Amino acid sequence: MLDGARVAFVVDGPLDQPTGGYLYDRIVASGLRTRGCHVDVVNLDVRGPLAPLRENARLLGLLAPRVSSPRVHDVVIIDELCHPRAAFAAALRARSPASPRLVTLLHHLAASERAGASANLRLALERVLLTASDHVVVTSETTARVATTAGVPRHRISVVPPGRDRLGARATPPARARGAPVRLLFLGALTPRKDPLALLEAFAAVAARAVLTLAGPADRDAWYAARVLAAASRFGSRVRVTGALPDEALARELGAHDVLVLPSRYEGYGIALAEAVSHGLAIVSCRAGAIPEVVRHGEEALLVSPGDPRALEDALVRVVNDEQRLDAMQHAALRRAGTLPTWADTQDAFCRAVFPAAR
Structure with a gap:
């Protein structure tokens, strides 16, 4: 158990968005709570052309070392989808024993969805965030290989695949009459x-x-x-x-x-x-x-x-x-x-990745 650990979980916009990435974030955040962590969800504002500048400044405060007072958070987890609003804060943060550990959660590189100049710009911002992180959690071996090509050493990457059982499971295939559509x-x-x-x-x-x-x-x-x-x-x-x-x-x-x-x-x-x-x-x-x-x-x-x-x-x-x-x-x-992980497996593995001492 991780009694008393303080975590800031940073996401772009609301956490309840209906995508696989936000689903993963919700479930692992819940897993951290049930294992004894205090989790603060930090919703970055994605609106307006000044959002990257404003939210990078906000994150710099979150990542700053606390010398004369206890740290507000032990770990800051940033969903990599935040890279335009988090990359420079990660790069400029002062690393010290008084700073929170920075963990980036990478579902897949946004640059993988683009081509040409747009992909190159996104990759540059994503690389800044990933290489400035103390650890990177990815959801597949494929993404782990991509992260290494972006400059992250393999020993700083943990692969934590999603679970399969959120919507239940069946023992037999769906019933269908022979000849039916x-x-x-x-x-x-x-x-x-x-x-x-x-x-x-x-x-x-x-x-x-x-x-x-x-x-x-x-x-x-x-x-x-x-x-x-x-x-x-x-x-x-x-x-x-x-x-x-x-x-x-x-x-x-x-x-x-x-x-x-x-x-x-x-x-x-x-x-x-x-x-x-x-x-x-x-x-x-x-x-x-x-x-x-x-x-x-x-x-x-x-x-x-x-x-x-x-x-x-x-x-x-x-x-x-x-x-x-x-x-x-x-x-x-x-x-x-039967060979794929459950969400409980995912939550356990995510906690071990974020808190190495829990291993």
Whole structure:
């Protein structure tokens, strides 16, 4: 137990945002509390052009050494999504025994989602934050390798994958009558990185034998989401769009579908994949980022190259038109789930990474 340890957990904006990264943050912060820490969540203001300057100054105060009085916090954890508003504070902080330990939580580099000058600028800011940190927690081995290329020594990196059991688990695959439409599920924000437009393009090849549900927020990229909704409307009742769903509704959707389709162009882990195999869903996804760490091609998953609608279409045809294959993939999914960590495992490992003495 970590009785009395004081932690500042710094995140961009509200902590209750419906993304995998913020979900991870909420659960590990809760784990720190249940293990005896006092956790203060620090919400950085993301509004306005002066936000980076203002919030870096705020963080400098948080990271400053306390010489004449006890430290306010023993550890400051910064979600790496804050890098524009935290990088310079991390670089300029005065390191001393009176300073709090700085731990950066890296889901995946934001630069991985960009190209050209924009990616280079983001990578420069991210590298500043990562290399100034005392320790970096990542959610996958893939991201650990990326962090080392950004200049973080491997001994200062801990890999702490997300859990799989937040929405429960099943002992058998979802029930479906033979010959009934195969039920496809997409879980994620309607954004270019998740690529639901590619899914809708590929879905046309199986629309006669399948139905599709798109579940996830549509407010991350309004222009792109509008294109997704327009493309979905062309299939009538064969495609259902739910918007963002609470956990109870998400668990029901997982129990009512046969295949999770996640054509992401990049994932630092892919919590939806781990939750889907825990419910016995077959997977159609991409060889992108850490996805091959979570699910195995040729077992519970068919993984294709990201941004290749033809390959995605072929994978959908294979899983929809071959009931034997689908059944085998679903049973493989349940076996795979048993090898993935629970959220209690994640919380324990995160605490050991943040507080080395707890090891």
